[in-house]
Amino acid sequence: MIESWRWYGPELDTISLPQIAQTGASGIVTALHEIAYGEVWSREAIADRRARIEAAGLHWYVVESLPIHERIKRGEGDLSALFANYRQSMANLAAEGITTICYNFMPVLDWTRTDLTAPLATGGSCLRFEAYRMAAFEIHMLGREGAEADYSPEVCARAKTWFEGSTQDERDALLHAIMSGLPGAYDRYDIAGLRDQLALYDGIDRDEIRRNFKRFLDEVIPAAEELGLRFCVHPDDPPRDILGLPRIVSNAEDIDWILQAHDSPANGLTLCTGSLGANPANDLPAIAERFAPRIHFAHLRNVRKDPDGSFEEAAHLGGDSDMVAVAAALLAEETRRASEGRADAHIPFRPDHGHVLLDDAARGSFPGYPLIGRMRGLAEMRGVIAGLRGRRDG
Template identity: 70%
Template sequence: MIESWRWYGDLDKITLPEIAQTGATGIVTALHDIPYGKVWPIEAIRARQAAIAADLDLHWNVVESLPIHEAIKKGDGDLDPLFANYRQSMANLAACGVQVICYNFMPLLDWTRTDLAAPVAKGGTALRFSQARMAAFEIHMLKREGAEADYSDEVRAQASAWIARATQQDRDTLLTSIMAGLPGAYDRYDIDSLRLALDGYRGIDRDTLRANYARFLAEIIPTAQDLGIRMCVHPDDPPRDILGLPRMVSNADDIEWILGQQDALENGLTLCSGSLGANPVNDVPAIAHQFADRIHFAHLRNVTKDPDGSFQEAAHLEGDTDMPALVAALLDEEDRRRQAGRADAEIPFRPDHGHELLSDIGSGTHPGYPLIGRLRGLAELRGVIAGLGYRSQG
């Protein structure tokens, strides 16, 4: 497996020399300064590659992500120019030798959390999704029509109790936390602009969004086949409908539907153990076995779930997912690919969403992407991989 590390370029507090010291060699990044729907120029791609490769034994091995314009998700207007731009960006990346593209099809928001600094028992902080706080946001702050029906009586009562004691700063912090998953330097939504954005999805149900996603795949995957690019969709995070918007990639049935729309190796999956692991119905190692040949990239992290639907980022070898079993499934697939003579036998992975530990705290890194917390995760995963490799040779 190829040890990789997500880097936000000039927006990142963590430097490439620091990343090199972790031992990871693959850099997972994107051109976050380019607006959605615009072409990524070859010159900009090469400039990013040159910055990464400067005497550090690093290389840009995965794009995360090449964003999909909201108009494509909504099926809104003349989409031909947007699809053409997306294909041209793919061609430019392929011309520069970058051939794995992670993307998502989540409406409006990327990953969503309600707490960016939930305390961890032995010190440090973690990302958390509180069902009660999300309910407080939707019902009492956003005042989304129909939101009450999406939450249990108990959660609604907890939400009412929280909002009753919340200060304006508490409310502002909650909004900031929910917006934190949006990548890059783009402006986040405030309450009014989020309501307006949600209005743009009125009448778009799960079937409509699926149809729009199927069109995206039909427009893009043949180009990926021509270019030798591996497209790999990231699961929804959290893996459930939020803000009244349907989600497309939350369980094994969803993944099977997506991969079946274009039955090609280039139509693949980013196996995110944290996103899938937050859904109680998902057996993540089993999902890895089921779709092993279409996994082109892996995010390895762990979560601990609560009965009400809340969850918190756990240490990489703790939480509800059996990480050694998951890693074993990926290593088995690598062995199968080697025996089949596939050039892409090794699967790139990155430690995802680490705890803020020690000097991470207050350092201002992107939420969920501290240095020491992810280094701890990488070291633990490295140990699991080494141990399983030794066992397989014994």
């Protein structure tokens, strides 16, 4: 497996490429976050980013992500120009030798958390999704019609108590946390702006989102096949409907539908053990084994779940998911690919959403992407993988 590291680029990331090289990772996962959604990524901009990475002795393995415009997710209007721009960006990436594209189809927001600095028992902090705070946001701050039906009576009662006792600063912090899942340099929504965005999805149900997703696949996967690219969809985070928006990449059934919607090796999966692991019904080792031939990239992290639907980022080997079994499934798939003589036998992975440890907080890095916390996660998974390889070789 290829040890990789997410980097937001020279203008946005407070962690430098030389620092990343010291973690032992050899690969970089990045994107041109400064380019607006729907615009073409020029070959020149891609080449410049690649040259910076290679000058540090690293290799750009995965694009995360080549974002999909919201109009495509909504199936809104004439999309021919947006699809043409997307395919041109694909062609420019392929021309620069970058062949794996991670993306998501989550409407409006990417990952969603209610706490960016939830305290850990041993010190440091982590990202957390607190069900009653999310309910307080939806019901009392956003005023979303029907939001109460998405939460248990107990969670709704706690939400009401929290909201009535909260200060404006606490409510602002909650909004900031929820908006922090948006990547790159784009403005976050205020309450009115978020309402406006959600209104654009009024009347769009799960079936329509699926139809729009299939259209996206039909527009880009044939081009990916011609260009030698591999697409890998990222699961929903959290893996449940949120803000009244349908989520369609949350479990094994969803993944199977996506991979069959355009049945091609170029249409694959990013195995994110944290996103899928937040759903108690998901068996991660079984998912890894079932879809192994179509896994092109992996996010390895762990979560600890509560019965009310809350969860938080755990240490990579300390949560509810069996990360050793997941790593074993990925290594078995690499062995299978190698036996076929494939040049792409090795699967890039990266540690994800690390804890904020020691002096991480002083760096001001993106939420979930500290230096020391992720380096700990990388070291833990490195040890697991080395142990499994030794067992296999022995």
